[in-house]
Amino acid sequence: MMKKTECDKKSVLVVAHGSRAKETEAALEAVLSMVKEKLPNAIIEGAFMEFSERTLEKGVSALAAKGATEIKIIPYFLFMGTHLKKNIPHIRTVCAASFPGIKITMGEPLGVDERLADILVDRIADNVT
Numbered sequence: 001m002m003k004k005t006e007c008d009k010k011s012v013l014v015v016a017h018g019s020r021a022k023e024t025e026a027a028l029e030a031v032l033s034m035v036k037e038k039l040p041n042a043i044i045e046g047a048f049m050e051f052s053e054r055t056l057e058k059g060v061s062a063l064a065a066k067g068a069t070e071i072k073i074i075p076y077f078l079f080m081g082t083h084l085k086k087n088i089p090h091i092r093t094v095c096a097a098s099f100p101g102i103k104i105t106m107g108e109p110l111g112v113d114e115r116l117a118d119i120l121v122d123r124i125a126d127n128v129t
Helices: 023-038 056-065 082-098 114-128
Strands: 010-016 043-048 070-075 103-106
Touching: 010 023, 010 056, 023 043, 043 056, 056 070, 056 082, 070 082, 082 103
Parallel strands: 010 043, 010 070, 070 103
Antiparallel strands: none
């Protein structure tokens, strides 16, 4: 088993869909601020698949500039659609070739999770009570 060294810099790139409505960028930033507050030592960037200059490629570049040795792409998506099945894996491969010294992997979407069900219950309860 390899020991973690001072040189190991694991980081996370949270990737959302993106929207023509620019307020979605502020919304992701708000969520990432909450995450960073809970994980103060984590190196985290955000990116979008569409409608933003903050692309996945630019997110990888930003993390590389911060000295990342590993980047885990975390999709801020509910389900496995085309972006997660095709687009993100393709861009990940391109980025891995551009940054051969950085291990770039992809995590799972938010998916089926009891915590999401709790949020949905709250939203429904707000409207039926």
